[in-house]
Amino acid sequence: MYNVKVPKFEGPLNLLLELIEEQKLNITEMSIAQVADDYLEYVRGEENISLENLADFISIASKIILIKSRSILPILEVTSEEEKEIKDLENQLQLYKKFKDAGGEFDKLLRSGKRIFSRDYLLGVSTVFVPAKNLNAFDLKKTFKNIIDQITLPEKLPKEAVRDIITLEEKINEFQKRLESRVEFSFSQMKESAKDNIEIIVSFLALLEMIKQRIVMVEQNSLFSEINIKKFKALTIHGQPKNQINN
Amino acid sequence: MDSPKIKSIIESLLFVSGEPVKLAKLAKICQVEKKEVEKSLEEIDVFYKEQNSGFRVIKSGDSAQLGTSPENAEFVSQLVSGEINSELSKSALETLAIVAYRGPITRTQIEAIRGVNTSYILRSLLMRGIIERKEISETRGFLYEASFDFLKSVGIQAVKDLPDWDQLSKNEKIEEILAINQEENNITKDQ
Amino acid sequence: MDSPKIKSIIESLLFVSGEPVKLAKLAKICQVEKKEVEKSLEEIDVFYKEQNSGFRVIKSGDSAQLGTSPENAEFVSQLVSGEINSELSKSALETLAIVAYRGPITRTQIEAIRGVNTSYILRSLLMRGIIERKEISETRGFLYEASFDFLKSVGIQAVKDLPDWDQLSKNEKIEEILAINQEENNITKDQ
Numbered sequence: 122m123y124n125v126k127v128p129k130f131e132g133p134l135n136l137l138l139e140l141i142e143e144q145k146l147n148i149t150e151m152s153i154a155q156v157a158d159d160y161l162e163y164v165r166g167e168e169n170i171s172l173e174n175l176a177d178f179i180s181i182a183s184k185i186i187l188i189k190s191r192s193i194l195p196i197l198e199v200t201s202e203e204e205k206e207i208k209d210l211e212n213q214l215q216l217y218k219k220f221k222d223a224g225g226e227f228d229k230l231l232r233s234g235k236r237i238f239s240r241d242y243l244l245g246v247s248t249v250f251v252p253a254k255n256l257n258a259f260d261l262k263k264t265f266k267n268i269i270d271q272i273t274l275p276e277k278l279p280k281e282a283v284r285d286i287i288t289l290e291e292k293i294n295e296f297q298k299r300l301e302s303r304v305e306f307s308f309s310q311m312k313e314s315a316k317d318n319i320e321i322i323v324s325f326l327a328l329l330e331m332i333k334q335r336i337v338m339v340e341q342n343s344l345f346s347e348i349n350i351k352k353f354k355a356l357t358i359h360g361q362p363k364n365q366i367n368n
Numbered sequence: 369m370d371s372p373k374i375k376s377i378i379e380s381l382l383f384v385s386g387e388p389v390k391l392a393k394l395a396k397i398c399q400v401e402k403k404e405v406e407k408s409l410e411e412i413d414v415f416y417k418e419q420n421s422g423f424r425v426i427k428s429g430d431s432a433q434l435g436t437s438p439e440n441a442e443f444v445s446q447l448v449s450g451e452i453n454s455e456l457s458k459s460a461l462e463t464l465a466i467v468a469y470r471g472p473i474t475r476t477q478i479e480a481i482r483g484v485n486t487s488y489i490l491r492s493l494l495m496r497g498i499i500e501r502k503e504i505s506e507t508r509g510f511l512y513e514a515s516f517d518f519l520k521s522v523g524i525q526a527v528k529d530l531p532d533w534d535q536l537s538k539n540e541k542i543e544e545i546l547a548i549n550q551e552e553n554n555i556t557k558d559q
Numbered sequence: 560m561d562s563p564k565i566k567s568i569i570e571s572l573l574f575v576s577g578e579p580v581k582l583a584k585l586a587k588i589c590q591v592e593k594k595e596v597e598k599s600l601e602e603i604d605v606f607y608k609e610q611n612s613g614f615r616v617i618k619s620g621d622s623a624q625l626g627t628s629p630e631n632a633e634f635v636s637q638l639v640s641g642e643i644n645s646e647l648s649k650s651a652l653e654t655l656a657i658v659a660y661r662g663p664i665t666r667t668q669i670e671a672i673r674g675v676n677t678s679y680i681l682r683s684l685l686m687r688g689i690i691e692r693k694e695i696s697e698t699r700g701f702l703y704e705a706s707f708d709f710l711k712s713v714g715i716q717a718v719k720d721l722p723d724w725d726q727l728s729k730n731e732k733i734e735e736i737l738a739i740n741q742e743e744n745n746i747t748k749d750q
Contacts, residue, residue, distance in 0.1 A: 131650045132675025177675045216672060217653075219727060223660065224652030226722050227713060231647070235714035237615060237626035238635045239707075240577035242491045244386035246448055250497030252521035253456045253464075261522070262531040264465040268481065272541050274548070372611050377634045379613025380627035383574070384639050397637050420563050422570025436571035443568045444575050446588050451576070485688030485708075488578055 132174065133181035134217045136163055141214075148214050150188055150207060157189035184210045190325050308339075308348035374398050375408045379434075388431035452496055463489045464514070467499050468527055469537050471513030474504070478512070480549035481542060565589050566599045570625075579622035579707050604716070617710055618717045624707055629714030647689075654680045655709070658690050659718055660727040662704030665695070669703065 130136035138148075140159050146152035164170070164178045184206055191199055191207075199207075308328070315324055328350065331337040340349045377398050382389060391409075395402040409432050413425035422440055426433045436444055456464065463486055466478050478486050490512060493499045498518045501510040514527060527533060568589050573580060582600075586593045600623050604616040613631055617624045627635050647655065654677055657669050670677050681703065684690045688708045692701040705718055715721060719728075 132673055134674035135650070174675055181674060213672075213674065217674065220656045220660070220672060221649075221653045223656035223721075223723070223727055224649065224654075227652050227656055227659075228647070230713035230715070233714070234632055234636070235629040236632050236636075237617060237629050237711040237714050237716070238380070238384045238632070238639060239617075239624055239626045239711060240384060240574070241386060242488060242578045243448065243451060243495055243575065244577050246495070246575070248495055248497050249452070250515065250517040251452050252518070253496075253498060254453075256456065256461075256522060258522045258524055258530050260461070261465045261468050262536065264461050265469045265536055268462055268465065269536075269539050269541050272481065272483075272545050274541065274544055376611050376613040376628060377631050380631040380635050381613075381638050383613060383625070383627055384635055389638070393638075397634050420567050422567040422572075422574060434574070436574055437567060440568050440571035443588050444571050447572050447575060447580075447584075450584070450588075479686045483682055484685045484692065485706075487688060 130163070130167075133160075133164075133178045134214060135221075136160060136178070137181065137185070138214060138218055138221065148211060148218065150211060151192070153185060153210065153214075154189045154192035157185045160185055181210070186325060308350060369398065369400065371404075371408065371411075374400060374404065375412055378405065378408055379412065382425070382432060382434035385433075388426075388428060388433040390431050392430070394432070451492070457489075459484075459486075460489050460493060464493060464498060467493070467512050468514045468530060469533065470542065471499075471527065472502070472511035473513070474509055474511060476509075476549070476553070477546055480545055560589065560591065562599065562602075565591060565595065566603050569596065569599055570603065573616075573623065573625035577625075579617075579619070579624040581622050583621070585623070615716055617707060619707055619710060620704065622707075626711055626716075632714065648680075651680050651684060655684060655689060655705070656727075658684075658703045659705040659709065659721060660724070662690075662718075663693070663702035664704070665700060665702060667700075 137160055140156035141148060141152050161182060164182060170178060187203055188207055332339060337350050378394055381394060391402050391405050395405045409425055416423050422437050424435050424437050426435045462482060463478060466481055467473060475486060475490060494501060497515055499512050500515045501512045503510055569585055572585060582593050582596050586596045600616050607614050613628050615626050615628050617626050657672050658664060666681060685692060688706055690703050691706045692703045695702055
């Protein structure tokens with residue numbers, strides 16, 4: 122069945138653009154970094170995003186995190202490929218905005234009432250039965266069967282598409298477990314255990330998120346040096362963070 | 369309102385209406401006297417003739433209608449007979465198959481099964497007498513079904529005689545897509 | 560056949576058909592080249608505008624249709640009720656804009672611009688007849704474009720008359736983004 126609850130933002134670009142426009146910013150790398158937290162907050166909190174769309178939201182999230190990370194941490198090395206990803210997101214957002222605005226113009230045109238009317242098909246020509254040429258009952262059966270074959274019922278959530286994507290929640294949970302076993306560990310250790318770039322990014326995001334939620338605190342003694350992650354001391358006082366996921 | 373504007377409006381009105389339109393009605397819509405409408409109609413027709421236009425104003429009694437120039441009659445009938453006698457397009461065949469196996473059926477249901485708008489195709493199948501429709505109610509539109517003439521032309525007496533009718537007419541996938549569509553119409557009507 | 564005669568025939572044909580007619584069909588009936596039909600259609604429309612006529616020629620793809628002047632809409636709607644234009648959501652409007660400016664376009668390309676799955680919206684626009692699709696081939700899916708009904712409902716005679724057409728219809732950056740996303744989509748999505 123279709124998920125009939127429609128989330129407020131249909132896609133990640135829609136959300137990102139809205140956040141940027143809300144702050145009356147232009148589409149730049151800087152402004153994307155500025156709204157990164159709000160973006161992630163929304164993705165975490167919105168329950169109506171379908172699993173399929175969630176994959177799209179997370180894919181953009183990873184790019185946003187990259188941008189955010191670079192704006193906070195100058196030590197973060199960005200490959201030329203990632204550099205291009207950042208630029209592409211900016212371009213894509215600008216392009217998306219053009220069509221979103223054009224859609225708004227269409228709305229005005231549709232409401233202007235300046236529509237064109239046409240005549241009905243062969244108006245005034247009298248009906249006579251003319252048998253369809255070269256058509257028999259078996260053609261109808263064949264056609265009908267083809268139609269049945271071509272019906273695509275709305276997906277059943279395409280689990281494969283999202284199965285491999287590590288969610289933010291999973292990552293936060295993983296860190297919390299680690300923190301329980303070891304009071305302190307470094308970001309580079311975390312990086313080493315990651316399977317790929319996306320996972321590093323998600324890790325970093327999870328880290329930012331936990332700093333924000335005061336689950337952890339980070340220490341970096343000098344620029345480019347190791348980042349140490351520690352359990353936030355006041356954790357027991359603050360109790361459970363509001364967004365923590367309990368398994 | 370000035371005279372060219374009135375003529376322009378009258379042209380538009382007569383164009384969209386298939387039937388003769390009462391002069392009084394034209395006058396009311398244009399917010400002018402009936403005399404003014406009469407004068408405009410005459411001027412329009414003179415103009416059409418002078419310009420060798422493809423249109424003509426046909427006046428009968430208190431009504432007027434737009435038609436085509438009699439000089440173009442042979443070309444018009446070529447178009448009409450071409451439309452009526454042509455082979456069914458793929459879309460038309462699909463629509464016909466749905467109407468035959470699932471009729472009586474509404475346009476919305478046909479569109480849910482095909483996933484595309486079907487209003488033009490239904491009109492052309494109706495036009496050719498291949499399908500028929502009956503009104504359900506003012507608001508809920510029409511039910512379409514294969515015409516008896518059509519069934520006869522493919523050598524059967526009733527839709528039940530179509531190959532594998534029992535099985536195909538109750539296909540589950542179709543039931544499901546119709547159920548989904550129904551649900552959507554109920555819930556997200558204005559989204 | 561001389562040019563005024565051809566124009567007159569074309570007017571008659573478009574009038575009788577009511578629906579969009581393929582230029583090739585007009586050419587065949589008039590027994591002239593398609594180029595000649597195209598030229599005539601342009602001249603007809605220029606003439607309609609000059610004369611403040613009640614008609615307009617609508618062109619899309621390889622077809623043309625006759626319609627009323629959008630200036631007369633408020634009067635015509637008193638005679639015939641236009642299709643009920645229920646509101647389009649923002650997502651539907653933005654998808655429609657992509658299809659109108661960039662069509663014929665594939666679903667993958669639309670989704671590359673929107674960054675999100677668009678099959679549901681496309682289906683609903685198709686069912687409402689606002690966009691149309693044509694099959695590319697069995698495997699490669701469909702190409703989507705704006706329909707005549709869309710043009711009529713915004714009172715525009717051809718997509719190239721849409722606001723900011725030059726800027727939105729073609730753009731090098733778009734091509735680049737589309738190419739990138741297509742690559743990505745080929746790998747990550749299997750739709």
